[in-house]
Amino acid sequence: MITLAAVGDVGAKRHDPDGMFAGIADALKTADIRFGQLETVVSDRGAMSPNARLAMRTSLDFAPALSRAGFNVMSFAGNHCLDWGYQGFDDTLSAMSKEHIAICGAGEDLSTARRPAILKANGERVAILAYNSILPEGYAATSNRPGCAPLRAHTVYTPIEPDQPGTRARVMSFCDPGDLAAMKADIEKARNAAEYVVVSMHWGIHMTEAVLADYQREAAHAAIDCGAAAVIGHHAHILKGVEFFRGAPIFYSLGNFAIEQPQVWDPAIVETESFRHLASLNPGFDPTRIYMLPQETRFTGIVRLQMAQGAVSRTEFLPAFIGDDSVPQMVGRTDTKFDDILAYLRRINQAEGIETHIVPEGDAIVLSPCSDRS
Numbered sequence: 001m002i003t004l005a006a007v008g009d010v011g012a013k014r015h016d017p018d019g020m021f022a023g024i025a026d027a028l029k030t031a032d033i034r035f036g037q038l039e040t041v042v043s044d045r046g047a048m049s050p051n052a053r054l055a056m057r058t059s060l061d062f063a064p065a066l067s068r069a070g071f072n073v074m075s076f077a078g079n080h081c082l083d084w085g086y087q088g089f090d091d092t093l094s095a096m097s098k099e100h101i102a103i104c105g106a107g108e109d110l111s112t113a114r115r116p117a118i119l120k121a122n123g124e125r126v127a128i129l130a131y132n133s134i135l136p137e138g139y140a141a142t143s144n145r146p147g148c149a150p151l152r153a154h155t156v157y158t159p160i161e162p163d164q165p166g167t168r169a170r171v172m173s174f175c176d177p178g179d180l181a182a183m184k185a186d187i188e189k190a191r192n193a194a195e196y197v198v199v200s201m202h203w204g205i206h207m208t209e210a211v212l213a214d215y216q217r218e219a220a221h222a223a224i225d226c227g228a229a230a231v232i233g234h235h236a237h238i239l240k241g242v243e244f245f246r247g248a249p250i251f252y253s254l255g256n257f258a259i260e261q262p263q264v265w266d267p268a269i270v271e272t273e274s275f276r277h278l279a280s281l282n283p284g285f286d287p288t289r290i291y292m293l294p295q296e297t298r299f300t301g302i303v304r305l306q307m308a309q310g311a312v313s314r315t316e317f318l319p320a321f322i323g324d325d326s327v328p329q330m331v332g333r334t335d336t337k338f339d340d341i342l343a344y345l346r347r348i349n350q351a352e353g354i355e356t357h358i359v360p361e362g363d364a365i366v367l368s369p370c371s372d373r374s
Contacts, residue, residue: 008254010264011040021069023329032121046084075130077105105130318360
């Protein structure tokens with residue numbers, strides 16, 4: 001049996017990066033494999049990309065802090081991977097390698113970006129693949145250019161009432177057929193190299209409670225149909241629903257985990273039009289607070305997957321809460337925040353019509369399918 005712990009977005013820019021993980025490292029280290037989404041470039045070099053909406057970069061000191069916190073594999077398939085050009089990108093990969101943290105979803109070319117990170121524990125192997133649907137121009141790897149593994153999605157708008165001009169439109173999205181086919185081929189190949197395949201997805205509708213895009217279900221179900229044992233999503237900066245498909249868990253978004261507020265990366269960001277649009281997506285934004293993001297973005301946690309005989313045998317969520325200092329702290333069953341997170345998970349699942357058993361057990365929330373049809 002192998003135990004995998006997974007968290008959402010990670011990125012610290014402070015004098016003491018170890019402090020960002022002080023409240024969660026012990027819980028993280030109980031797993032054999034410890035995965036997170038690396039949101040920031042780790043480098044002291046590079047020029048800011050003109051396509052970066054919020055250019056994120058932290059010092060090389062962050063890499064050993066990640067290792068000391070327990071991480072041994074991270075996805076770098078995200079919309080910030082080339083925020084500081086190829087120099088910042090290369091430095092990040094080099095810094096992770098020096099700390100023996102495997103990187104998936106990004107590389108010197110498309111072939112490398114699509115290659116899984118394979119980790120071994122207890123005589124078995126887990127292959128982790130990562131893809132990104134949130135793609136600034138030029139961030140996707142190509143056959144001769146560095147970047148991340150793309151899973152592009154397309155959006156169409158159709159009238160809800162076609163005979164009523166000017167009325168609201170229905171938003172529909174679908175995966176790029178070529179990228180979807182490539183992902184499926186990667187999973188099938190990875191199944192020959194490991195007992196378990198886990199797929200990481202940087203995707204979805206950010207800052208908006210509960211709502212999922214059509215292409216997310218399409219991609220997640222396709223991944224599981226091809227043999228993935230679990231799908232781990234992030235980017236939305238807020239927890240989203242948890243679905244079981246063919247018995248395999250899909251975490252549509254693990255939200256923020258250990259990441260700075262936007263103004264830490266760029267104090268001027270609050271004056272930009274793009275930030276004002278982002279803030280308009282959720283009425284909980286308050287730029288006058290130290291923790292300016294909506295309050296529900298404080299809900300976070302560690303996914304803990306027990307895997308045996310080629311599949312996930314037990315799925316747990318260990319709740320944590322993000323403080324004003326952006327530092328997550330684990331919360332136990334006796335903490336009122338535990339009940340808040342439990343209620344929130346149930347509410348967002350119900351809002352999207354996802355049927356999942358969500359039951360507290362000790363200091364964990366145990367998740368399981370409601371029926372054999374899941």
